Amino acid sequence: MALHCLFMILFLLGFAESQPSFTHPFNHTDIQAVIGDMRAKSYYGFAILLQMLNGTSQPNRELTFxxxxxxxxxxxSIPVDEIEEFLLTHAIPMPLYFNDLSHFPTGTLxxxxIGSRMIRIHNRGRGDFFVNNAQIVSANVCLSSVIKCHGIDAIIEYDN
Structure with a gap:
């Protein structure tokens, strides 16, 4: 089990390092589908942040927000020139349903x-699953696109 987790972490790190952050263009249909899913579940603020990047930059890969x-x-307060960074600090560089996330044991990074920022998993089951300081409160919000997303109860904090 530990060896399996180590390989998964190394794969994710390699994937994160090899992929650029946001570039243009991206499949506009996927972005619109994700924004629609976010709005349908009342994540209007995050949808607006994603729309603010429309025309300037877009995610160019499959992500989990x-x-x-x-x-x-x-x-x-998120300065306009830091929206892209904020979105990337609230993303994992591969699409993961909650069922995929639930396979990560507590302590997994x-x-x-943003390649230099790591998210620590605290997995005590579906009703008690944290990413850093934030609890996942709404799993599998975005299902209409290759991009996945989950609702959390706090802005993710990182150790300096």
């Missing part, structure tokens, strides 16, 4: 969309 709810987003 970890979306804080609107209350959390409205309580934070997975890369965020």
């Amino acid at each position: 970890l979306m804080p709810d609107d209350r959390e987003l409205s309580a934070s 997975v890369p965020s969309g």
